[in-house]
Amino acid sequence: MLAAYACHPAHSRGRRHPEVPAPTRTEYQRDRDRIVHSTAFRRLVYKTQVFLNHEGDLFRTRLTHSLEVAQLGRSIARSLQLNEDLVEAISLAHDLGHTPFGHAGQDALHSCMHDWGGFEHNLQSLRVVDALEERYPDYNGLNLTFETREGILKHCSRAHAEALEQTEPGGVGARFLRREQPSLEAQLCNLADEIAYNAHDIDDGVRSGLITLEQLDDVALFTRFKAEALAAHPQLGAAGLRRRWLYESIRRMLSAQVYDVIDHTRAALQAAGVASPDAARRAGPLVGFSPAMREASHVLKRFLFRNLYRHPQVMDTTALAQQVVRELFAAYLHTPGEMKPAYAAAAQGAEPAQAARSVADFIAGMTDRFALREHHRLTGRRLLDT
Structure with a gap:
């Protein structure tokens, strides 16, 4: 039922690592x-x-x-x-x-x-x-x-x-x-x-x-x-x-x-x-x-x-949420060991760009409530209620 212009799975350009279908x-x-x-x-x-x-x-x-x-x-x-x-x-x-x-x-x-x-x-x-x-x-x-x-x-x-x-x-x-x-x-x-x-x-x-x-x-x-x-x-x-x-x-x-x-x-x-x-x-x-x-x-x-x-x-909440992210980023960049082991290992001793990217990966993967818990753990402050 696929049109000629549709992507057909049999004609896929494939995966980066070949696998058996x-x-x-x-x-x-x-x-x-x-x-x-x-x-x-x-x-x-x-x-x-x-x-x-x-x-x-x-x-x-x-x-x-x-x-x-x-x-x-x-x-x-x-x-x-x-x-x-x-x-x-x-x-x-x-x-x-x-x-x-x-x-x-x-x-x-x-x-x-x-x-x-x-x-x-x-x-x-x-x-x-x-x-x-x-x-x-x-x-x-x-x-x-x-x-x-x-x-x-x-x-x-x-x-x-x-x-x-x-x-x-x-x-x-x-x-x-x-x-x-x-x-x-x-x-x-x-x-x-x-x-x-x-x-x-x-x-x-x-x-x-x-x-x-x-x-x-x-x-x-x-x-x-x-x-x-x-x-x-x-x-x-x-x-x-x-x-x-x-x-x-x-x-x-x-x-x-x-x-x-x-x-x-x-x-x-x-x-x-x-x-x-x-x-x-x-x-x-x-x-x-x-x-x-x-x-x-x-x-x-x-x-x-x-x-x-x-x-x-919304803007008031936005400002507080952005503060949480900025302060988490600064804390992890300064002390990578505070992150989970895999991210800490990638950041510790790395070039600044790689260390920063590892911190960004860690923060981007967080849920709202985990970010707030981490911020409270690292700063002792609660900017938003959980």
């Missing part, structure tokens, strides 16, 4: 299973999106977000005859390299690593599956297929792409130097990621009380489906049913975005006339919203940035 699973199914069983994947349950782990049990985490991305991605992939298993593998792995405390932690760690190449969470996700996971006797990492690794590396600076090209000529860094696109499955995961976090940040934002249904009237995309939901179910206007009104509005918005992606992408694929995955990579971006939906999505993102991500309460 599994008797009952395709290569991409095998990738997905390795990701699900990885240590880094389990940690995602205690890594946050916008709201920190201690702020509530029902807010999204990196794990629930990844599952939502996978669900959306598979639904769209099925309609476009793309490879669902590859979409699922990329979706489940795309946030493995994220730090504790969401984007706040990432920004702080990037600042700490300024003199040693910075910190990119997409590159860190690749580093997790290529090197940091330790599950197999003959190699580090998960030894995933090229196509899954390509999809994980959503963004990459030119400097880091050049470094990847030196160690893996023609590998996952090459497309950034050639200015090509990743597979259609990877393009789809990028868009499913955007669709998912816009929707769940509305939900979490209203649940938290930081934004209201009335404020969302400024967002035409949401207001349309809010009105449709009420017209179809007038009882949702009652005070006790407003949360159901929110859910129904989000559900309708998600469906409309999914259908828009399917229709626009089908037209783009037909116009481009691509007949293979490599032809799709060379054709430019093909998976996307229609121009009208793209603009509506931008309006929604601007609203969330202004009213949720930059809300004073």
Whole structure:
């Protein structure tokens, strides 16, 4: 049922360490299973999106977000005859390299690593599956297929792409130097990621009380489906049913975005006339919203940035979370022996860049609550409640 432009597991560019094929699973199914069983994947349950782990049990985490991305991605992939298993593998792995405390932690760690190449969470996700996971006797990492690794590396600076090209000529860094696109499955995961976090940040934002249904009237995309939901179910206007009104509005918005992606992408694929995955990579971006939906999505993102991500309460927590990361980095860099043995061994006596990278690896792998416990252990202070 796969289209000619879809990635077929039998035609994969393979793994860095050759392996005998599994008797009952395709290569991409095998990738997905390795990701699900990885240590880094389990940690995602205690890594946050916008709201920190201690702020509530029902807010999204990196794990629930990844599952939502996978669900959306598979639904769209099925309609476009793309490879669902590859979409699922990329979706489940795309946030493995994220730090504790969401984007706040990432920004702080990037600042700490300024003199040693910075910190990119997409590159860190690749580093997790290529090197940091330790599950197999003959190699580090998960030894995933090229196509899954390509999809994980959503963004990459030119400097880091050049470094990847030196160690893996023609590998996952090459497309950034050639200015090509990743597979259609990877393009789809990028868009499913955007669709998912816009929707769940509305939900979490209203649940938290930081934004209201009335404020969302400024967002035409949401207001349309809010009105449709009420017209179809007038009882949702009652005070006790407003949360159901929110859910129904989000559900309708998600469906409309999914259908828009399917229709626009089908037209783009037909116009481009691509007949293979490599032809799709060379054709430019093909998976996307229609121009009208793209603009509506931008309006929604601007609203969330202004009213949720930059809300004073979120900013106060963000500042404290960044302080935790900065102080952890300084403490471990000064005394590497405070880290777990494997990271300490890699940092002690190493060149400054290698030592700093080991510290960054250790911190990036932390959950929110472990980072807070470590900070308290090393400083004696509690900046955030656990």
